[in-house]
Amino acid sequence: MSEHVIGLLWAGMVIAARRRPLPSVRQRLSATQEDSPARGRADPFGAIGAAALRAARRPVSPARARQIGMALAFAIVAGVVDVRAVLPAAVGGWVLPAARARALERRRLDAYAGGLAEVVDLLALAVGAGLTVPLAVDAVARRATGPLAVELGRVREEVALGRRLADALEDLPARCGEAVRPMVAALVASERYGAPLAAGLDRLAREVRLERRRRAEEAVRKVPVKLLFPLVTCTLPAFALLTVAPLLASAIRSLRL
DSSP states (O other): OHHHHHHHHHHHHHHHHHOOOOOOHHHHHHSOTTTHHHHHOOOHHHHHHHHHHHHTTOOOOHHHHHHHHHHHHHHHHHHHHOGGGHHHHHHHHHHHHHHHHHHHHHHHHHHHHHTHHHHHHHHHHHHHTTOOHHHHHHHHHHHOOSHHHHHHHHHHHHHHTTOOHHHHHHTHHHHHOGGGHHHHHHHHHHHHHOOOOHHHHHHHHHHHHHHHHHHHHHHHHHHHHHHHHHIIIIIHHHHIIIIIHHHHHHHHHHHHO
């Protein structure tokens, strides 16, 4: 009986998680390509958490609602299986969204840091060719690739709408991480106070390339540690079955004779 209940609960959770309501015609016409999947995606855990927060008369936030909803869902499923597993399952459901959010945020910031060297090199090339800071930012935003170039394109759009370039650039570290702050500081200093920019960008380009090389070497040093688990769990048992097992079988057969 319990197996059927667990199966029904799991099937309901999967169906609820995969169900996507069809957006209206106005939403399909007004939504951009970037945020349209997020608008059409259903979040059953967030709905459960939001209902729990409203019942407790607490302010509702999407991140907290998803944490509470996942903890409650995990606790309910674990309670059907075994009452003793309710607390560990609830803790796991509470920690999992936060850990996933931190991993996604770290991956996003690493993407910005990875494209910083290319952007700084292009800025140094543009400034060395005689372009001013606004023209250099505009040229790099149109020709560079990667998420940091997209953020520079956003800066260009804000400047086109009437915002000062220095003010728009100062918002980049909040969106792209602290890795871009030296580049932003050099651009803002040159834009506001007329500080020399070419030498600073050349020095910053060298530092960024050295930092990227250091990160690559660090990632290479981590490879043996990451390969240890599949090596122990997959390769060594297969090697033992192919080499040691036939020897043991022949030894046992000879002893029997």
